Amino acid sequence: MHPPSRKTLTKPSNPTKSAKPASAARPARAASPAAAQPAALPAFALTEIKPDSLAFSLVGAAHAVSYVLEGTALPQALARVFAQTNASPQARGAIQDISYRTMRQVGCVDALLTLMTSKPPEPPLLYSLMCCALTLIVKVEGEDAPYEDFIVVDQAVNAAASSPHMVFAKGMVNAILRRFLREQPELLATVMKQPTALWNYPQWWVDQCKAAYPQDWQAILRSGNQAPPLTLRVNRRLISVADYLSMLEQAQMAATQIGPYAVRLAKPVPVLQIPGFEQGMVSVQDAGAQLAGPLLDVQDGMRVLDACAAPGGKTGHLLELADIDLLALDSDPKRVDRIHENLARLKLFANIKTGDAGKNNWWDGQVFDRILADVPCTASGIVRRHPDIRWLRRKMDAVQLAASSARLLDNLWNMLKPEGKLLLVTCSIWPMESEAQAVAFGQRHGAIRLDAPGQLLPKLDGNNDHDGLFYALFQKPAV
Numbered sequence: 402m403h404p405p406s407r408k409t410l411t412k413p414s415n416p417t418k419s420a421k422p423a424s425a426a427r428p429a430r431a432a433s434p435a436a437a438q439p440a441a442l443p444a445f446a447l448t449e450i451k452p453d454s455l456a457f458s459l460v461g462a463a464h465a466v467s468y469v470l471e472g473t474a475l476p477q478a479l480a481r482v483f484a485q486t487n488a489s490p491q492a493r494g495a496i497q498d499i500s501y502r503t504m505r506q507v508g509c510v511d512a513l514l515t516l517m518t519s520k521p522p523e524p525p526l527l528y529s530l531m532c533c534a535l536t537l538i539v540k541v542e543g544e545d546a547p548y549e550d551f552i553v554v555d556q557a558v559n560a561a562a563s564s565p566h567m568v569f570a571k572g573m574v575n576a577i578l579r580r581f582l583r584e585q586p587e588l589l590a591t592v593m594k595q596p597t598a599l600w601n602y603p604q605w606w607v608d609q610c611k612a613a614y615p616q617d618w619q620a621i622l623r624s625g626n627q628a629p630p631l632t633l634r635v636n637r638r639l640i641s642v643a644d645y646l647s648m649l650e651q652a653q654m655a656a657t658q659i660g661p662y663a664v665r666l667a668k669p670v671p672v673l674q675i676p677g678f679e680q681g682m683v684s685v686q687d688a689g690a691q692l693a694g695p696l697l698d699v700q701d702g703m704r705v706l707d708a709c710a711a712p713g714g715k716t717g718h719l720l721e722l723a724d725i726d727l728l729a730l731d732s733d734p735k736r737v738d739r740i741h742e743n744l745a746r747l748k749l750f751a752n753i754k755t756g757d758a759g760k761n762n763w764w765d766g767q768v769f770d771r772i773l774a775d776v777p778c779t780a781s782g783i784v785r786r787h788p789d790i791r792w793l794r795r796k797m798d799a800v801q802l803a804a805s806s807a808r809l810l811d812n813l814w815n816m817l818k819p820e821g822k823l824l825l826v827t828c829s830i831w832p833m834e835s836e837a838q839a840v841a842f843g844q845r846h847g848a849i850r851l852d853a854p855g856q857l858l859p860k861l862d863g864n865n866d867h868d869g870l871f872y873a874l875f876q877k878p879a880v
């Protein structure tokens with residue numbers, strides 16, 4: 402693998418933040434240090450190419466991919482790109498689509514570039530442009546090619562020519578892409594011998610998955626390379642699932658009910674095009690994540706703590722289920738703003754605070770009937786939604802995150818009433834963050850372990866579609 406890409410692909414991330422989604426679009430997570438101090442990437446000036454061309458979208462996506470390779474999460478990378486251009490909604494959609502596809506293919510296209518070039522394309526923007534263009538012409542099983550091959554080659558050359566930082570390499574861009582098209586079967590057969598290229602995950606991720614799930618590891622890795630469906634949670638306070646399905650039918654949007662409140666759209670659309678979204682009738686939430694609210698078994702009048710609440714996906718669900726006195730806490734002030742926004746849209750109310758669940762300075766000393774601990778984790782169960790995560794994470798992140806989550810859980814346990822229930826949730830598939838954490842926690846506190854799904858592996862089969870999540874439910878013994 403080319404040194405610059407490998408070096409940047411494995412750059413340490415900040416493991417204290419969860420990479421969990423806010424809604425359909427990914428969450429406003431605090432920018433990483435790399436994002437705060439952009440590296441020497443050229444300014445994104447696109448005066449030379451038409452804003453509705455594929456070349457424009459390729460340059461935009463190449464910038465986003467370059468930011469990710471520096472260590473920035475893809476949603477923040479895209480936000481930076483959009484802030485630097487006046488891209489139309491259509492162009493933004495195309496830039497986003499190409500960037501996400503590239504993150505799912507970068508193991509393979511990086512190996513192809515290594516095979517076809519004597520040294521890595523530089524500057525990094527050129528490397529990223531090549532990754533984006535190759536991604537669009539590498540055939541992915543079960544997916545239609547988004548553009549004709551010859552259009553991609555032509556537009557990638559235009560994209561290189563549009564930038565003073567890449568114009569010198571437009572001949573090389575043309576030559577490499579055409580060579581790939583000529584020699585595709587042989588080149589792919591060669592690179593597919595490398596697990597990183599075959600699976601499109603770092604080697605350590607493949608090894609760790611194989612060790613944890615000797616039977617299922619291939620299906621798990623494969624599921625992370627699929628584009629996710631758009632699943633909604635119907636707000637039962639405002640509309641029944643049956644009535645909402647009729648509403649979708651009237652809007653000629655095909656959909657299926659896949660859970661008590663979960664409706665999956667046949668074709669994902671931008672959130673603002675979802676009927677009733679702005680009115681709070683539905684929220685975007687994976688079907689697996691919708692298990693949290695019912696598992697916590699909230700009843701009217703209960704005092705409930707949602708300890709790691711932002712952006713408020715599960716907070717909203719809890720409030721839809723019962724009339725509870727809910728405190729929604731999160732340590733990240735920017736993400737706390739998202740809780741306010743989400744609850745305002747749903748027309749629901751919670752006491753919202755910024756604070757560290759591992760400390761007591763925000764707590765009034767009154768114990769809770771229920772505590773939801775959706776603790777920060779590696780987000781390894783939601784890589785289909787966040788394909789950049791696998792490249793940003795480091796092998797040791799799970800260990801560090803498990804240790805910091807144990808500290809939160811121990812503190813929260815003191816805030817639970819005798820006979821009260823605490824639900825531990827992660828969106829991880831790594832046992833050290835999930836089952837091993839739950840076992841150790843139960844032993845430390847003599848907690849009663851109640852029935853809960855445990856490790857849900859990511860699933861793609863029809864109506865049983867959900868992310869990879871972990872649920873452990875504990876009850877505090879009576880005094």
Ligand SMILES: C[S@@+](CC[C@H](N)C(=O)[O-])C[C@H]1O[C@@H](n2cnc3c(N)ncnc32)[C@H](O)[C@@H]1O
Nearest residue numbers: 421709710711712713714715732733757758775
């Ligand atoms: C998995 S996300 C929560 C997702 C949320 N429950 C939902 O369903 O939308 C984990 C959250 O934990 C927050 N967090 C991390 N460390 C924390 C701490 N020490 N105290 C409170 N919140 C923390 C992060 O800011 C992040 O928003």
